[in-house]
Amino acid sequence: MGSSMSRFIVRRLLSMLLVLFAVSVIVFLVFNVIPNGDPAVRMAGKIPTETQVEAIREEWGFDEPLYVQYATMMKKLFTGETISYSNQQNVNEQIWNGLPRTLSLAVGAALIWMAFAIALGLYSALRAGRLSDRFLNVLALIGISMPVFWLGALMNYYLGYKLGLFPNGGYVPLTEDPLDWFWHLVMPWTALSVLFIGFYSRVLRADVLETMGEDYVRTARAKGLSERRVLLKHVLRNSLIPIITLWGLDFGAVIGGAAILTETVFDLDGVGQYAAESIDQLDLPPIMAVTMFGAFFIVIFNTVVDLAYAALDPRIRLEDEGSR
């Protein structure tokens, strides 16, 4: 058992590295083979002369073969020396600057959406088939049908601009003024949470209803446990596993770039918005760095969830081995 688990971990970590490598190669190639993408021409200014372009090409190493350029870029990425082509800023510093903003958004929103999803999902399940359940179902479906940037823009306009309830975008560091930090993040948290609340509450509702039909729940009731205890100890605990899994995956995804729209519409200037701006300028070094950063978080959280499952359920480890 011990060895199958460690073999599983090693295999997972290897495949993780391989995936990250593939991601980096794909991004690098996409931005190198596109026409009009020549960074030397773009850096040389509006009306570049041939000699200027040549000089830049040589200085930045654009005349080297692609694999050499790739190797240099990856080396710089890991030593933190990556420099943007468009404004010559250090990319790592920019990501460090954006990280607390993205993390504030992701952590807060994740707590909000989980709390609301559990409350609403459980309530729906207990009221299954009644009017309040149907009403919540409709709300949840509307939630998953709305583009987050549209909802965000409307919140900005009505709650921020018209009513003046919340500040209109922007970010204040937590260490500077905790209250203002919170106040600036209320709308982004809400906008980002809506989709997940809609989705998770429906998953939880279905799982609770399924669990309530299980034999061990009937046994617990027959033992004379209070309904409350049956619900919390037996039903909820087991129904939570699927949405906690989703939680792990989505949290990784939100840090890794899924918040790009929310950050942009609320002008939080986090890592996602930095990515959007860099892509707009076809600035390869930050695009590489941010994509790798995002993919890293996604892959890490996927792997953690996967390992947790494998630790709990030996069948997964064995099946994985068998299928390769």
Next chain:
Amino acid sequence: MVPSHGEEAGASGTEFSLDAPEELSHDPAERPGLGPWRLTLRRLRRDKIAIVAGAVFVLVVAACLAAPLWADHVAHTTPEENHLSDQVVIDGEKTDVVDLRGKPIGPTWGGEFFLGADSNGRDIMVRLLYGGRNSLVIGIAGALGTIVIGLVLGLLAGYYRGRTDSVLRWAMDVIWAFPVVLLGVALGTALALGGLSIGPITIAGDSLAIPTLIIAVIYIPYLARPVRGQALALREREFVEAARAQGMGSLRIVFSEILPNVGSTLVVFLPLLVANAILLEASLSFLGAGVQPPNASWGTMISEGVDRIVTAPHLTIVPGAMLVLAVLSLNVFGEGVRDALDPRAKVRIEH
């Protein structure tokens, strides 16, 4: 990676039972002897909400198809025509389409400028209908693309197992490791600049085919994984064994024996995929990486509107509401289809 274990972990992808759900079969309306598809249709027909939602979506599609009729006979303009210096009569008073401070008129609820004008003096209603065509075309074509590619990859991986499976699963893991929107935006921006040329096929940078293709690729793992899982289970069944014993070739078994049995998965996925593809198109367009001018879509309209939300909020509200209506109706209809086919199916798609 969890995605590779989607089926086992119950985290993503679908879990479909291969047999018709028994708990519904003692319904008097479901006479024995009806095929599974007929049964599904019967159940769906009794789901009033799903039928209404389906009808709403058909209406949206019909309205967008009728865009030229509205443009020619009611609004008397085209989606690109500017009316910056024109005036319209509202309540007997002549009003500038776009006033001196650049504020466009809001909805007139009359033939011309039914839903108001944008800051170039273009008719919003006409643009909404024409833009909807692009959103819908991309959504539907993107979803079909995902289904075709995801289906073939999933079937091959599940049936052949071994090395084919490993390679395909790994490729899916790579797609999955990309942040969805980030991947879409990066590809969209890069391709919009130079277009795409694969051998003899050349696609221009502003072509609708580019966002369609990107969306199709991004959603492949969501479909390929559950199909693979089903193919893995189906290949051990007796009828496949019988086909093998008769000397049928592998490819023929995959496409004539296994393919028909994953049909329900595809039917459940299609409306939800279209809904998510429409949403993703809007997101890409919002970040400038989706539909490129002169084409419009609901996404580009919202994106233009957000910049001017303070002077003219209807520019944001109108296309967004239309998009939500289309996506919501598809989601509700899709849920009805899923319940009718297999209530225990767990489908997960992100946008």
